[in-house]
Amino acid sequence: MTEKYNMPDTRGHFGPYGGMFVAETLIPPIQELNAAYQRYLKDPEFISELDADLQHYVGRPSPLYYAERWSRELGGAQIYLKREDLNHTGSHKINNTVGQALLAKRMGKTRIIAETGAGQHGVATATVAARLGLECVVYMGAVDVARQSLNVYRMKLLGATVVAVESGSKTLKDALNEALRDWVTNVDNTFYIIGTVAGPHPYPAMVRDFQAVIGREAKQQCLDMAGKLPDALVACVGGGSNAIGLFYPFIEDESVRLIGVEAAGDGIASGHHSAPLCAGRPGVLHGNRTYLMADDDGEIIETHSISAGLDYPGVGPEHAWLKDTGRAEYVNITDNEALEGFYALTRMEGIIPALESAHAMAYTMKLAPTMRKDEMIVVNLSGRGDKDMQTMAKREGIEL
Amino acid sequence: MSRLAAKFEELGKLGRKALIPFVTAGDPTPDFTLPLMHEMVEAGVDVIELGVPFSDPMADGPVIQRASERALAHKMSLTKTLALAAEFRKTNQQTPVVLMGYLNPIEAMGYEGFANAAQRADIDGVLTVDLPPEEGEHCAALLKEREIDTIFLLAPNSTDERITKMSKLGSGYLYYVSLKGVTGAGHLNAADVENKLKQIKAITALPVGIGFGVKDAETAQIIAGLGDGVVVGSALISKIENNLDDLDRAKSEIIGLLSAMRQAMDN
Numbered sequence: 202m203t204e205k206y207n208m209p210d211t212r213g214h215f216g217p218y219g220g221m222f223v224a225e226t227l228i229p230p231i232q233e234l235n236a237a238y239q240r241y242l243k244d245p246e247f248i249s250e251l252d253a254d255l256q257h258y259v260g261r262p263s264p265l266y267y268a269e270r271w272s273r274e275l276g277g278a279q280i281y282l283k284r285e286d287l288n289h290t291g292s293h294k295i296n297n298t299v300g301q302a303l304l305a306k307r308m309g310k311t312r313i314i315a316e317t318g319a320g321q322h323g324v325a326t327a328t329v330a331a332r333l334g335l336e337c338v339v340y341m342g343a344v345d346v347a348r349q350s351l352n353v354y355r356m357k358l359l360g361a362t363v364v365a366v367e368s369g370s371k372t373l374k375d376a377l378n379e380a381l382r383d384w385v386t387n388v389d390n391t392f393y394i395i396g397t398v399a400g401p402h403p404y405p406a407m408v409r410d411f412q413a414v415i416g417r418e419a420k421q422q423c424l425d426m427a428g429k430l431p432d433a434l435v436a437c438v439g440g441g442s443n444a445i446g447l448f449y450p451f452i453e454d455e456s457v458r459l460i461g462v463e464a465a466g467d468g469i470a471s472g473h474h475s476a477p478l479c480a481g482r483p484g485v486l487h488g489n490r491t492y493l494m495a496d497d498d499g500e501i502i503e504t505h506s507i508s509a510g511l512d513y514p515g516v517g518p519e520h521a522w523l524k525d526t527g528r529a530e531y532v533n534i535t536d537n538e539a540l541e542g543f544y545a546l547t548r549m550e551g552i553i554p555a556l557e558s559a560h561a562m563a564y565t566m567k568l569a570p571t572m573r574k575d576e577m578i579v580v581n582l583s584g585r586g587d588k589d590m591q592t593m594a595k596r597e598g599i600e601l
Numbered sequence: 602m603s604r605l606a607a608k609f610e611e612l613g614k615l616g617r618k619a620l621i622p623f624v625t626a627g628d629p630t631p632d633f634t635l636p637l638m639h640e641m642v643e644a645g646v647d648v649i650e651l652g653v654p655f656s657d658p659m660a661d662g663p664v665i666q667r668a669s670e671r672a673l674a675h676k677m678s679l680t681k682t683l684a685l686a687a688e689f690r691k692t693n694q695q696t697p698v699v700l701m702g703y704l705n706p707i708e709a710m711g712y713e714g715f716a717n718a719a720q721r722a723d724i725d726g727v728l729t730v731d732l733p734p735e736e737g738e739h740c741a742a743l744l745k746e747r748e749i750d751t752i753f754l755l756a757p758n759s760t761d762e763r764i765t766k767m768s769k770l771g772s773g774y775l776y777y778v779s780l781k782g783v784t785g786a787g788h789l790n791a792a793d794v795e796n797k798l799k800q801i802k803a804i805t806a807l808p809v810g811i812g813f814g815v816k817d818a819e820t821a822q823i824i825a826g827l828g829d830g831v832v833v834g835s836a837l838i839s840k841i842e843n844n845l846d847d848l849d850r851a852k853s854e855i856i857g858l859l860s861a862m863r864q865a866m867d868n
Contacts, residue, residue: 498678499709
């Protein structure tokens with residue numbers, strides 16, 4: 202199935218997953234968006250403007266860094282880090298917001314909305330909105346507003362209005378609900394920049410295409426630095442945008458293992474986790490069919506993760522498809538293991554990762570020792586840990 | 602002929618418009634809804650839309666969101682909503698009941714399992730907010746085999762092409778969402794609704810119910826003049842929310858509002 206991979210189909214289906222499950226009022230704007238996306242994706246002028254922004258504003262290409270000391274310490278495969286943490290605003294999220302903002306501009310939209318969990322996507326959206334002079338409203342669960350206050354302040358500095366969402370579990374899924382409600386109310390002038398590879402078609406494919414720059418660069422960098430393709434790719438998966446961005450250009454390279462790391466929170470057995478691919482079931486939420494955390498009645502279950510960016514009950518439909526076909530593997534890492542990954546990278550390589558990315562680091566610590574020294578792992582360091590300083594200090598009993 | 606088609610035919614002969622209340626099943630408690638349904642029928646409603654509580658009601662405003670939360674706090678579910686409808690049907694064989702909700706509870710039950718359960722409960726129509734015709738053909742076919750109508754939403758920005766699609770795949774009635782927004786949002790604009798209804802009526806022979814933004818007897822009267830039915834939801838549920846400490850009063854205020862609407866619509 203991966204020899205010629207051309208998912209999704211024209212209606213946004215990845216096998217049984219994906220699709221366009223939205224209320225009628227959203228169908229026209231989604232069709233309008235899809236038409237614009239299909240058109241500009243092939244427009245040389247659009248592509249060159251996007252490439253210029255990625256180079257001069259985002260700071261791409263991001264380095265592929267050989268973590269020599271950490272690799273030696275772990276005693277197995279050689280570990281390379283794709284340094285998305287070095288992008289402007291501190292994570293991979295800006296790759297996508299730059300692209301969608303250029304689309305919004307061409308579509309004549311004057312108002313931008315977004316949902317955010319950890320605040321990285323909110324910051325990346327507020328950033329591009331400021332640059333283009335567009336009104337920006339960011340929806341964020343009240344729980345996340347409290348645990349990511351630094352990012353809330355950054356968004357406000359950038360001129361965005363941050364709305365704390367008090368409904369449901371007051372986290373990312375509820376922020377997405379509220380953003381959809383805003384969109385349905387203001388469809389005429391508003392562009393909804395979804396931050397992950399979820400939502401109705403064309404979002405999963407469009408966000409993937411904007412994030413695929415990660416994998417394209419990584420592939421070339423592997424060839425340049427090591428003269429070969431890596432043996433495994435590792436990335437954390439919440440909604441799954443950094444993972445799909447890294448995986449996508451490698452899907453047809455069957456020798457490369459694709460490993461997505463979900464958040465196991467207090468452990469899968471505890472039920473307090475955010476691992477729908479590992480422990481969920483297929484269903485429909487937020488416009489697409491995918492694996493979800495839901496109970497027997499189909500009600501969405503509240504999720505848990507130490508990292509706000511992974512605290513989501515769904516996952517991009519393409520990951521659901523890659524799981525079912527066996528092309529990608531999905532594993533999980535608990536809060537405590539993620540913390541070990543966080544400290545290890547910080548002290549071994551002098552790089553403080555975001556708690557989301559720390560899940561990928563923690564799994565790499567398990568994986569690398571099981572591989573040979575001539576084998577190679579590329580880990581997506583999707584974001585930097587600055588935003589998590591308060592959370593970490595608090596855990597250590599330190600008042601900042 | 603389905604119970605919904607018969608009802609609209611009967612109303613047409615009488616020159617009356619359908620009054621269609623929406624209440625969330627199990628709000629604020631599982632015991633509250635069944636007697637309320639019967640009393641609403643006595644107050645003159647023609648069709649009942651029974652909301653299936655869902656944890657993530659994306660198209661609903663805060664009033665119906667909280668109704669879902671109250672019902673879910675009592676473990677209300679699709680299965681229990683179907684049981685409630687079946688109970689209602691034991692003593693009322695005339696009033697059509699339409700289930701309105703989101704897709705995931707149906708996904709969890711399985712489409713075929715749901716269609717069978719809906720048939721056993723003698724449900725007349727199903728409106729699934731996040732199941733547009735593009736994704737909903739299979740489910741609509743399973744329901745149709747069991748003589749259950751699939752009701753689709755139409756919006757102010759629906760094109761001729763989409764109205765045609767809904768008209769072909771849908772049955773019973775079409776539900777026109779009178780404004781861009783969520784349930785219980787601001788006031789609707791009667792002139793806009795009138796223009797859109799002309800466009801819709803030129804395409805479909807199905808009855809058209811109009812909802813979102815119907816707050817009082819006056820709006821109900823205006824809307825009744827534009828379509829075939831008036832759907833009222835958030836305005837009723839507000840009565841529950843405002844009287845959680847006195848549910849008899851909540852019920853009497855709901856009945857009072859519906860009676861006033863009925864009277865205004867029939868004038």
